[in-house]
Each structure stands twice: as structure tokens, then as C-alpha cells.
Amino acid sequence: MSLSFNPDTVTIPSGHHIGGRFVELPGEKIAVLRPSDEQPMRPVTDGGKDAVEMAVAAAKSALAASGWARMNPRDRAKVLFRFAGKIEEKAEYLGRLEAMGSSRLVAGTVTGDAIRTAGVVRYFAEYCDKLEGIVTATKAETLSYTRREPYGICGAIVPWNFPMITAAWKFAPALAAGNAVVMKTSELTPHSLLALAECAAEAGLPGGLLNVLNGWGHTTGAAIVAHPDIGIVSFTGSTKTGTAVMTLAAQSGIKPVVLELGGKSPQIVTRNPGDMDAVATRVANAFMVNAGQVCTLASRLIVDRLVADELVDRVLERTKQIKAGPTWDEATTFAPVISARQFERIDQLVQETVKQGAEVLTGAARLEGPNQGNFYAPTVLANVSRANIGFTEEYFGPVMSVTTYDEIEEAIAEAQHPIYGLAASVHTQDLKLAMKVADSVEAGMVWVNQHGRDPEFTYAAGGWKGSGFGKDMGRAGIEEFTRQKAVWINYL
Structure with missing residues (x-):
């Protein structure tokens, strides 16, 4: 049906x-x-x-x-x-x-x-x-x-x-x-x-x-x-x-x-990430889902230089395969931005990011088509420095920057954000590297070989630093709505 x-x-x-x-x-x-x-x-x-x-x-x-x-x-x-x-x-x-x-x-x-x-x-x-x-x-x-x-x-x-x-x-x-x-x-x-x-x-x-x-x-x-x-x-x-x-x-x-x-979540891809098609699909979905209107959005791709060109090419291919359309059409795969005001905010941030030195690999414009809504094209940017507004600010749209690295310590350092600490992910077949990233990145949530929450209710979700505090879901999610009382009884 x-x-x-x-x-x-x-x-x-x-x-x-x-x-x-x-x-x-x-x-x-x-x-x-x-x-x-x-x-x-x-x-x-x-x-x-x-x-x-x-x-x-x-x-x-x-x-x-x-x-x-x-x-x-x-x-x-x-x-x-x-x-x-x-x-x-x-x-x-x-x-x-x-x-x-x-x-x-x-x-x-x-x-x-x-x-x-x-x-x-x-x-x-x-x-x-x-x-x-x-x-x-x-x-x-x-x-x-x-x-x-x-x-x-x-x-x-x-x-x-x-x-x-x-x-x-x-x-x-x-x-x-x-x-x-x-x-x-x-x-x-x-x-x-x-x-x-x-x-x-x-x-x-x-x-x-x-x-x-x-x-x-x-x-x-x-x-x-x-x-x-x-x-x-x-x-x-x-x-x-x-x-x-x-x-x-x-x-x-x-x-x-x-x-x-808010968040400015990184996803790190190591030099041995596994099936490159599967990784490219995960990476692409992680910044395009819900037209990028996700607090845990993977807006920063940090990828090993040895696999960067191949991965980015495959991600760019996937940005061209979307079908933008009304949310009530089952065939639609890419959503509109929630409002004209939010669309303008995303575009202004992207244009300022480019003005400050970023390179546009794809997107950075309205997604043209027969639809009347505000659709922002999936956007991939390179050369976004840590001083660039594209690094410091949250787009809350389908925008991702690409940074390369040579050693995993560089990737971990790049993943740390001065303001946000909501989520992060790492794509790798090396469990030791995965654990090193998970232990080192300053984020309230870290995923390995995926980015984003599963429909799993036991997983406590929440951020660090400017991404907030407290937890949703899991045992912690209900404990947040209770207060502890200490009772002392001397029964002499």
C-alpha cells in the first residue's frame, strides 16, 4: 500500500x-x-x-x-x-x-x-x-x-x-x-x-x-x-x-x-574503512538526512588522505541521486528546509564560508525543480579552516566540510570543537583505532561504523560543552525527571 x-x-x-x-x-x-x-x-x-x-x-x-x-x-x-x-x-x-x-x-x-x-x-x-x-x-x-x-x-x-x-x-x-x-x-x-x-x-x-x-x-x-x-x-x-x-x-x-x-559533529574515516560504497553511503546520508536539519548532523568529514579522493568522489555521486519533492510523496528522498527564513540563514552562512576561503565541491545554491518549497542543494565544501565561520557555526542544513589528515592523532585533534560536543563517529575496520577515537573525542555520543541514533530506546543521548547536559532516553532519561531524597531513621 x-x-x-x-x-x-x-x-x-x-x-x-x-x-x-x-x-x-x-x-x-x-x-x-x-x-x-x-x-x-x-x-x-x-x-x-x-x-x-x-x-x-x-x-x-x-x-x-x-x-x-x-x-x-x-x-x-x-x-x-x-x-x-x-x-x-x-x-x-x-x-x-x-x-x-x-x-x-x-x-x-x-x-x-x-x-x-x-x-x-x-x-x-x-x-x-x-x-x-x-x-x-x-x-x-x-x-x-x-x-x-x-x-x-x-x-x-x-x-x-x-x-x-x-x-x-x-x-x-x-x-x-x-x-x-x-x-x-x-x-x-x-x-x-x-x-x-x-x-x-x-x-x-x-x-x-x-x-x-x-x-x-x-x-x-x-x-x-x-x-x-x-x-x-x-x-x-x-x-x-x-x-x-x-x-x-x-x-x-x-x-x-x-x-x-547544537552540534558540529565530526565523522572520521580511517585509511581502512571497509567497503567504500557502504562507507560513502553512510557518510552521505549522515549529512543529507532530513535536509541536514538534525542536531547530530555529521557536518565535518575528517578523512585519511590516502582514501580521501575516492571517498569524496563517491559521496558527490550520491548527492546527485536524491529526489527532492513534497514530504507527502512516498517517492521523495530529500526533504525541504523547514521555512524560507531557515533557508536564507543556511545560504548566508554557506556564502560567507566561501567568501572566507572555502572551495565548493557541489551545491551551495537552491535546488531547482518543480517544487514550491525551499530545497537547499546538498553542499560539500573543502578548505574550511578552523577560523572560518563554516567551522565555528552550525548550519543546520545539508552542508558538510571535508578535511584530510595523515595520522589519527591529527584527526582526533581536528574533531575537537571549541564550542560543541554533541556527537561524533568513526568509520574503520580497525577496532583499536575505533576505541582510541571513542575514548578521545569530546562528545556525549560516539558511533562506530554508523552516524546517528538507532531506534534503540536504551541508548542515552546528550551532549557535552555547548551542546548541553542531561540525557534523553535510557535509564538516565527517566532519572532526569526525578529528584533524590535522602532519609535517615534513628529507630532507638
Whole structure:
């Protein structure tokens, strides 16, 4: 069965989702465009402080009425399992919303993103009864132990590049740990998350435990971060905005934040990488996936000089094999940039990189074709010095620079970035070299013979340095949404 669909036939949710239902509130209207053709979708309203206050009140009421935090953990898990099942039941609808409203391709949203979102909810549901404390060694006739408790209300701010999955990384562990959630969508991609909230309501999640708000970052997002009753904030986005979130969280009352931020991730290819066709495919996909709109994008290729020419030639061949087109066409293999504004940002950075001395091997221009969206050609650049803006800044587009080296120590030194430390990869048949790179590169995630996360829920994801701190997924992902309490009992 074909996954292609007519976007004009898809029902689009409206309003904020607060207290288990859709709510229309006054506020500035925000236009939402389909990235593939820039046609309007249903607009949303900037919720601002009023929407956040309403959502926090709903969360407080739901926590009190349902006893969610003190519920038998297995009963809490049953609700989340039903939520996961409802997502799977509506996977086609959710995948279509995600595809038409974002840069995600329908070939991957229905069977991939929607099903993986259900998997994330299911994974953390299984953790409900596995949050354990420890008993510490003490003197006789005393008991000392630690326990993990929920914060109460968690704030979450979600990016536009992988809306459903990134949202699930936040709300699923928070709910499993016994919290309520107030989450802001990206103003560019709000609709699939509203539909997810409705799935939760239909599955029987007490209304008010998952609230999804629309709005601008500086209004609705800021109100979430600053609200005194929100105990922790999880944010995924740019390093610049992450800095603002962290600052506001400190200024408004000291609360922890979990941040996954920007990256400038390297992939190192050694002189014995294995099957060169397979390596070229991995390298090419690592910077072209989702039109380069990925925080872990492999934007820097660092390749042994002995194999550089052959590898780069094969990568350039693959940049010519893409099929750009609308996200709702199953045959499309290359996505549009999310917006005209983002397109201009990418192009300005590329042109400045060239002006500062880089050589264009391919791309560096609009991808011409019959489509109305903003498609940026896959771009490969050489001679990008460490002083060049193309090294220091994140493109967040399908752009990769190429640097050669002679000894692995040079490659490791080149891989280190003064600002970012999100991810890195190495392609090699030499396990000793692979381990040396993995041990040496300053990054929160390192892959060997691939670049990018598998759909594996146990893998804790997060960065170092300016790429943030804290973890999504894995055991660490749920522990982020709990706080430790130490208890000392003298039973004399």
C-alpha cells in the first residue's frame, strides 16, 4: 500500500490541549505553512502566560485528583501502555500530520516516527516500577536510604525537526516518573503534538497530566521556564536559546534544566574503512538526512588522505541521486528546509564560508525543480579552516566540510570543537583505532561504523560543552525527571 497522500484531505487539530481537551484562547495568531509548498495550514494562537497558568492549574488539579504520583506504579504503567496503543492505532494519521507539517518524509513518519513514538511511551511505561533507591551503610540501629520522587510539574519545549519523537523523549519519562507535563510545541510544527495529546486523553490519561500549548518561545516558552510551580524544564534546540532558557531558569527561582543543544559533529574515516560504497553511503546520508536539519548532523568529514579522493568522489555521486519533492510523496528522498527564513540563514552562512576561503565541491545554491518549497542543494565544501565561520557555526542544513589528515592523532585533534560536543563517529575496520577515537573525542555520543541514533530506546543521548547536559532516553532519561531524597531513621 502506498504511503503517499493528499495533504488537503488531512484533518488538522486546533487550539491548545489543556486539561484533557482542546481549548481556544485569545492571542496573536501564528501562521503555519507546509514546508513542501508553503501553503497555509491551520494557524495556532500564541498562548503566553494565560495559557501557561491555565495548564499549570490543570496539572495541579490532575495530580491531586488522580493521585498519579502515588499511584501503584503498575497501574500508572497500564495507562501509558494504553496511550502507546492509541498512538499505534492512529499511526497513519499522526504520520501524515508529521509529514505535511514538517520536513519529515512520509516514507519515514508513519512506519517510523509514529511507531517509534509509541515505542518510547511503551519503553518508559515499563520503567514505572523500576525506579529504585539505595540503602546506605550506617551505624547500628539506624537506617539510611535514598528514594527518587517526581518533581510535580515538568516543563518541556520541543523543536521543529523531529516533533513527535523529541516530544516523547520528554513527556513519556516525565509521566512514567509520576509527573504532570506542560509542553510547548514549535510554532512551525505544532499539529502532530496536539494530536498526540488527544491520543493520551482517549487512552484515559487523566486530563491535565499532559498539556500541549502553542506559542512563541519568548512568550509561551519563557512563561513555562519562569513559572514557579514548574520544577524542571527540558529543552531541545539551539545553543543560543538553550543559554537563554538556562539563564531564565536561574533568574526565576533556581530550577534544573535538561538541555540538548547544537552540534558540529565530526565523522572520521580511517585509511581502512571497509567497503567504500557502504562507507560513502553512510557518510552521505549522515549529512543529507532530513535536509541536514538534525542536531547530530555529521557536518565535518575528517578523512585519511590516502582514501580521501575516492571517498569524496563517491559521496558527490550520491548527492546527485536524491529526489527532492513534497514530504507527502512516498517517492521523495530529500526533504525541504523547514521555512524560507531557515533557508536564507543556511545560504548566508554557506556564502560567507566561501567568501572566507572555502572551495565548493557541489551545491551551495537552491535546488531547482518543480517544487514550491525551499530545497537547499546538498553542499560539500573543502578548505574550511578552523577560523572560518563554516567551522565555528552550525548550519543546520545539508552542508558538510571535508578535511584530510595523515595520522589519527591529527584527526582526533581536528574533531575537537571549541564550542560543541554533541556527537561524533568513526568509520574503520580497525577496532583499536575505533576505541582510541571513542575514548578521545569530546562528545556525549560516539558511533562506530554508523552516524546517528538507532531506534534503540536504551541508548542515552546528550551532549557535552555547548551542546548541553542531561540525557534523553535510557535509564538516565527517566532519572532526569526525578529528584533524590535522602532519609535517615534513628529507630532507638
